[in-house]
Amino acid sequence: MGQLKPIGIYFRVTMLPPEGVIRGRGGAADSHAINFMWADLDFGGIGHKPPGDERLPADETEALTLIKGMPEPTMLVHSGGGLYPFWVFHEPVYLTNANRPKFAKMAERWQAHIGSNAAKAGLHYGAGVGNLDRLLRLPGTINRKAGLERPCRILEISGRRHEL
Numbered sequence: 001m002g003q004l005k006p007i008g009i010y011f012r013v014t015m016l017p018p019e020g021v022i023r024g025r026g027g028a029a030d031s032h033a034i035n036f037m038w039a040d041l042d043f044g045g046i047g048h049k050p051p052g053d054e055r056l057p058a059d060e061t062e063a064l065t066l067i068k069g070m071p072e073p074t075m076l077v078h079s080g081g082g083l084y085p086f087w088v089f090h091e092p093v094y095l096t097n098a099n100r101p102k103f104a105k106m107a108e109r110w111q112a113h114i115g116s117n118a119a120k121a122g123l124h125y126g127a128g129v130g131n132l133d134r135l136l137r138l139p140g141t142i143n144r145k146a147g148l149e150r151p152c153r154i155l156e157i158s159g160r161r162h163e164l
Contacts (some may be wrong), residue, residue: 001006002069002160007141007142008141009138009141010135010136010137010138011135011138012025012026012031012122012133012134012138013034013036013038013113013132013133013134013136013137014031014032014033014034014035014095014134014136015031015032015033015034015035015092015134015137016030016031016058017018017030017034018030018032025133026133027133028100028104028131028132028133028141029100030133031095031100031103031132031133032094032095033092033093033094033095034092034093034095034103034107034132035088035089035092035163036074036086036087036089037086037087037107037110037162038084038085038086038087038134038136039066039067039083039084039085039110039114039126039129040082040084040126040129040134040136041057041063041064041067041082041083041084041085041114042056042063042082042124042126043056043057043058043059043060043062043063043081043082043083044056044057044058044059044081045118046081046146046148047143047145047148048081048143048144051124053088054122054123054124055122055123055124056123057123057125058130060078060083062123063082063083064083065117065121066071066114066117066121066123066125067085067114067117068076068101068117068120069117070087070113070114070164071087071160072158073086073087073156073158073160074086074087074157074158074159074160074161074162075088075156075157075158076154076155076156076157077136077139077152077153077154077155078136078151078152078153078154078155079136079137079143080142080143080150080151080152081143081145081150081162083155084136084137087162088161088162088164089161089162089164090161090163091160093164095132100132100157102134103132106124106130107130107131107132108130109130111125111130112129112130112151114129122155126132137149137152138152139152139153139154140152140153
């Protein structure tokens with residue numbers, strides 16, 4: 001029997017409530033806590049197609065220019081087709097019906113800032129990646145977009161924690 005290769009395994013950027021959700025992976029309204037801010041920096045041409053005449057960053061180095069001037073990420077993950085920088089907070093923030101809209105807007109603004117950096121550089125940054133129920137590929141799994149096997153792996157961990 002051959003060794004199983006983990007594929008298609010994702011995680012939410014926010015945690016679900018302890019009691020879980022009724023169906024599926026839950027929506028933004030089911031977000032119970034947030035531990036970090038994130039980005040999803042696609043690069044190259046494999047498995048990604050930017051809209052119109054926009055172009056993606058060519059490689060990791062160019063993708064990292066989109067977060068230049070931002071705080072140092074706590075961790076940098078290679079998704080097998082892009083980069084996920086994570087800015088981990090000192091402690092999680094618990095979300096309620098009262099404060100969830102505020103944090104949803106904060107996540108949208110964070111992503112809009114990265115999108116603005118991309119636009120200034122003539123590059124594409126994915127729209128709609130700031131949702132609280134966002135899924136990202138889990139490090140240690142395999143990205144098989146476009147029929148290729150590329151590992152999702154941690155590149156760097158600074159250990160730095162951030163104030164909200």
